Amino acid sequence: MTTDPFAQFKAAQRESWALFSPLATFTTLAAASLVDFAEVSQGEVVLDVACGTGVVAITAGRRGAQVRGMDLSPVLLEDARRNAAVINAEIEFLEGDAEALPYADATFDVVLSQFGHIFAPRPEVAIAEMLRVLKPGGRIAFCTWPPELMIGRMFALTASYLPPPPGVASPAAWGDVNVVRQRLGDAVSDIRFQRDEMTVPTLSPQHYRAWMELTAGPLIRLVQTLSDQPDRLAKFRAEFEDLSRQFFVGNRVRQSFLMTRAVKR
Template identity: 40%
Template sequence: MSQQTRPSPVADPADPADRALKARHRSMWALGDYPAVAREVIAGLGPVLVEATGVGPGDRVLDVAAGSGNVAVPAARTGARVVASDLTPELLEVGRRQAEAEGLVLDWEEADAEALPYAAAEFDVVLSCVGVMFAPHHHAAADELVRVCRPGGRIGLVSWTPEGFVGQLFATMKPYVAPPPAGVQSPPLWGREDHVTELLGDRVTDLRTERRTLEVDAFGDAAGFREFFKRCYGPTIAAYRGLADDPDRTAALDADLVDLARRSSTGPDGAMGWEYLLVTATRT
């Protein structure tokens, strides 16, 4: 795709500290089996975002922080021309194989959500499904979402809310992990209407936000949830690795995750409702 000179983002990708931070993020999301989370737990979110933004044949679509293509693949099924970009190449490779198995053609490109290697106004639709929310510097990431979307184009986001299950999962793990570097913002803030409104500002119109619930019944019970996330979800795996030499704190985190899942269960089979914020907007 074409590229052009553009202003430097707020987060400087040439800064050694930023490079080290992004390297840690890249490694964390490569841990475990995030594609299993995307496939077995949150697969329903991608089609929701594709439908909400009206993706269709001929649209040029960018999926930011695409992972293994939870949004990119459903978008490509509509006939859109799709680029799936992510910081972690291991996830992109899984997505590429899955798309090829369906006979779908997408571009899979390693890219930092805070410094996208694309021209201004290059895409008709810019999407991110529980992806860009994990970029450490929210304003830099939001600036990039807006920059690469053409005037009149659509921006669509799905983010976990602070009050919902995944937001509470991160709150539960917080006492067990090292504090983030200065300037790094909490991912579930993207699930707050006022935060997203402030991030996008007057650069968009027709901004719509809606809290929805993803029904999740993949685990059987609370312990099943904990074991699945210990095995598959990078942030949870990283939390446990940091406690490897502390069996008491490991046991405490074990108990806290089971307690969270039990409190969040809506039925005897461990089913839960995971709240998320759906955001759609038009680029001015």
């Protein structure tokens, strides 16, 4: 039996992302953009990887697709089931790891992920798994955060205070089209990219920072880690607010993202 070298890291992620549900509300419009971009249609069998509260899965299900969702967090999966129950959607939500998807080869017509698979520590493992469960000729599509924009720079700032364990890739690298092309490699054809924007309503950069500290996994872990280092925590908060000001306009923070779509050979 192989021991997962990142088991402890994943356990910490499972705990920190458990509070994400309130923030998921702002991802609903992005979910529609992703499902549109992937051209999900009635009758297709679709997987939502790292599905969180199920916003992508439910959006795809409302198109008439047969959908399954998988996530590391049992807390978020309970919220996903409740969300699906509101419209009586028959969606199977399973607890699982993006690096070891609990599905057979070539099961799905479409594999999606909205800002989720990017947190798998080994991108090459996660993308291989997503392609493994996808049928030849099927479509893979996902949303990611460009490294030069708000959330990508937030990842870099957070990592400067709380570096990831050795061997864990930055989630922001998934927002670089050249990196995405390299990771998908020759396994796919017809790669397409498109930009979109998600906005988070907030009264100020300070309000945005406080909200993110309560709901975003990386910030939750960082604040916990720096709880006994008030000077460093105050410095981080000031830097985060300075970053947020660059994307704050009209009582909202602009969070631009990248969508990728490709066809499995």
